[in-house]
Amino acid sequence: MKKFKNLERYRVGGTDSNMSLAIPLPRTPAGRTYRYSPNENAHPRHFLIGDVVADYEVKAETRARMKLEPRSSQTVCPYSGVVAADDEFTHPDDRQAGIDTVRHAAEEDMLALVDGMFKDLGRKFSSSKFVSLKPGPKRRPKPKPHFxxxxxxxxxxxDHCGRDYxxxxxxxFCPDCGAPNVRLHFERERKLVGAQxxxxxxxxxxxxxxxxxLLGNAHEDVLTAFEATLKTVYLHGMGNVPSKPPRNDFQNIEKAKxxxxxxxxxxxxxxxxxELxxxxxxxxxRHVIGHNLGVIDPKFADHAQEAKMGETVHLVASDIREFATLCQKVVDDLDAWLAGAPSPTVGQDLPPLLAASPAHTNPSKEPPTLESLDVRLSELARQVALWLAKKSTNGNPQDTTAEGEEIVATFPDATERALEKAVAELEAEGFVTASGAIGRRIPFAFATTDLFATFDPVACGTDPYADAGELIALIFAAVEAGEEAIDPAKLHEGLGWELRRFNPALAIVVAHIDSRRVSDEYGGEYVARHFFLLPEDEVVLERLAERLKGRSR
Incomplete structure (x- = not known):
């Protein structure tokens, strides 16, 4: 039996006394990870990296424009082109997440060791007439940190290496291969304008x-993107130290030249x-539309021979498409200048996006599926976890259990060996605690708070962590109102949720409060009878609520 069961999940080397750990980076809903440029002048520094298009072929003609071999151990800052080791691009939030994850694992291992010591003492003195040890209630594992x-x-x-970002x-630049992607950005703008x-x-x-x-907005978007692109490339070329601020120079061809x-x-x-x-x-x-409500003024009349003062400027869809195409030709030249050679992808279709971000899809209308959950579990283990979550009637981990025979009966198409392994997977990932016995092949499984937090979005269409953020706000309101002992029944009534939804959120919250200030309720309706908050508990809950901002159900 490993002494440090939780830490072992992240171990990639070293010894028991000097482990080497690798902590998985938290991911966005679309599966990307945060990155942060080490170049302090590369505003805004923050960017994301996702997966690579499956079976993407890197061609020789595109490789010539790259700064790096794709999938190397280095990253390119997309804003400045600075190249550094992958580790130097670790986001500060992810560094803290790693620390919090290791701290949680170490604390759980230490508490488990202490529990084991007292369990051993109980066995040693079980037949003693002089010493009696009475075990207290079984400790609930604290849920893993959530980010x-x-x-x-x-x-x-x-469109050079197939990397999603x-x-x-x-x-x-592309953060994977470093090829200039300026024309790719503007091509995306053209697609959006075309849709408008x-x-x-x-x-x-x-x-x-x-x-x-709509046409006016599309026309304005073309020039806005064009001006921003020219300015970005120019400032990069000048090392972000221009001789004088560019102001609106890139809204005028001669000044831009x-x-x-x-x-x-x-x-x-x-x-x-x-074309010029x-x-x-x-x-x-664009100036007439944006600043004069589309009414032709003398300045515009000088440029357009058929334009008449006081009339509304004429907008035709084909003209907007032509405008965007001409801007694209200029941007293509700048892209070629950045790389020292034109892009061989000019005129080709854009690579398909691997995953649409929530900016383009409404996650509330597209709930997660069992397969899309970001967990290291086999298909059978996922199904067992989902069944266990659905089996619960009150969302209380203490009351959500399953015997081996019940699991076998529920999954008749799976072998006992496969089910035994599935339960072991769930225990290894912290979704259940298992209790074996002689003659029992599949152990007795007890659900943990992490099981509900992870699988309830699929099982019930609710998100315990998002609910926990809402619950914390209500708790703080109660504290501000002068309540010393927080009563879960009042919180439950105030939220109006079903008990099955309320308890998982409550379990997450009370797990972040010092256990000495939480009155557990075994066999009761709620995961806790009542609890108190000291300032240090409030700080912990405030930080939890801060991490949960932006969590969407």
């Missing part, structure tokens, strides 16, 4: 004003005179 991670609005798949707004234009064209009779508004002349590049060089005129006209058109 919320959120996806970003802009997610991409590198997420950034704030515009980034310059399609929506405008789909408006029927009587909705002309709405269609015009002068700016890029500082870098020895003309991103407009491949546009014909007609069209680009300039659309830039001016």
């Amino acid at each position: 919320v991670r959120s996806d970003l609005l802009r997610e991409l798949v590198c 997420g950034v704030f707004a515009i980034a310059l 234009v399609d929506l405008a064209e789909a408006q029927g009779d009587g909705l002309e004003e709405l269609a015009y508004r 002068k700016r890029f002349a500082d870098l020895g590049v003309d991103p407009f060089q491949h546009l014909t005179s007609e 005129a069209t680009l300039e006209l659309n830039i001016q058109k």
Whole structure:
């Protein structure tokens, strides 16, 4: 029997007295992990890395534009291009999460060792006439620390190496291979603008004003993205130390050319005179729409021969698409300048996204499935855990148990050996505690708080951790009102939830309160009869609530 059962889950080497541990990084709903640039000037520094498109083939012509061999032990800052070891990109929140995870595992192991010592003493003195040891109630395992991670609005798949990643707004490089991805960013903008234009064209009779508004927004989005892209590339080229602030220089072609002349590049060089005129006209058109409610002014009338003062500027879907295409040609040139060679992916379809972020899908309408849960369990172990969660009528881990015979009867298609292993998996991951006996192959299983916290979103459509955040707010309100002993029955009544939903959230909360201030209720309706809060408990709960912000059911 291992002394440090919980720590052993993360052990990758070393000895019992000097373990080497590897703590899995928390993931976002779309399966990405947080990264943080070591370059202090690479604002906003924060980005995400996901998986790689399955069977993605890295071609020789794209490899020439890369800073790194894909899937190496280094990462590229997408905002600045700085290359460093993967570990240097660990997000501060994840460092703290690792510390909290190891602390929890160590504390649970220490408490288990103490429990074992007293259990051994009980056996030694069981026949003594002079010493009597009476065991107290069985200690409930404290749930593992829980960390919320959120996806970003802009997610991409590198069209050079197939890596999925997420950034704030515009980034310059793929964090895996380091290839410039500026044109990829703008291509995404073109796709979004195209969808807006399609929506405008789909408006029927009587909705002309709405269609015009949609076209106006799409037109403005093109220039906004174009200006931001030019400015980002320029500032990168100048080492983020321009001779003078660019202000609105990139809303004007001539001023933009002068700016890029500082870098020895003309991103407009491949546009014909007609294309330049069209680009300039659309830039001016955006100013009229954005600042003059679409009414033509003298400045715009000078650029457009057919424009008449006081009339509404004309917007046509095809013109917006052409505007976006011309901007894309300029951005493609900048992308080529960054790499020293044009991208061989120009004109190709964008790689499909591996997972849409919550910015594009509503997770409340798409509940998790058993297969999508981020747990290291076999299919059978997942099914047993889900059955155990559904089996509970009150959500109380103390009352949620299963005997071996019951498990066998519930899963008749599985062998006893497979079920025995499934229960062992659940125990290894902290979802049950198991109690074996002589002659009993499949042990007696007791649910833990972690089982409900993980499987209730599938079993019941509720999220105990999200509920815990709401419950903490109610507890603090009770404390502010002067209540010393917190009564779970009052909390339950105030929330109006079913008991099956309330108890898992309560179990999470009381596990973060010093056990000396929690009155357990065995055989009762709630996981605790009442509890008290001291300032140190309030601090712990405040930090738990802070971690749970953004948790969505």
